[in-house]
Amino acid sequence: MLDRRKLTGYVLAGISVIAFIILAVFFIVSAQGKDPQTGQTPSVSTTPGVPSNSKTDASSTAHTQPAEETTTEPQDEAAQATATYESDYEQMAWRTALLASSWKGSTTAENRIKGYREAGMTQELAETFQPVWAEVFAEAQAVDVFAKPDGKPQVQEILGVEGSYIWRVAVNVQYSGTWHSNGTTKVLSPRTATWYLNVDQAKGAVTAIDGPTADELKIRLDEED
Structure with missing residues (x-):
């Protein structure tokens, strides 16, 4: 037991x-x-690939993540060409368009050419340019046509490359005037038309101007508008 x-x-x-x-x-x-x-x-991570006990404060992130690289895309050539025009040639286009769309019958040819050159035309264009008013008011006397801007000039087309751009610019102009015909003074009420200019960067001047035709203006010398 x-x-x-x-x-x-x-x-x-x-x-x-x-x-x-x-x-x-x-x-x-x-x-x-x-x-x-x-x-x-260790505890279980709730984010794939990131341990739950890893540091996520801003200082640790700055050391573990590469800094983002910032790159500047080349400026679009059309935008660059427009910026060049607006900074250096827009005022020239204004002056030339306003002078080309104006007319004073008593101005001599010599003074007219001088004014065109000072506004921005090349010598060749200044000597050959004939405003539409010369045709419209060929038989009138004491003609004065006044012009003023009607909105900002708009670049319609850009030709060439940097250094030799040619800007095709549309300029809206409001014009009005007076003239003497058949013993009375006639009045041209304000109207608006568009003149087109070629601004040449290489020449630094306006090389061509196109405006409305006499038929398009529809001005009759024997009637007051």
């Missing part, structure tokens, strides 16, 4: 062995789940 004391000792020894084994297994499992460098158990 077993001694109760011995039996109790065997039971306690068995319990102690089992407890020791359980503790040993627990420590082994815990050690395998820890980070070998920090000794801490």
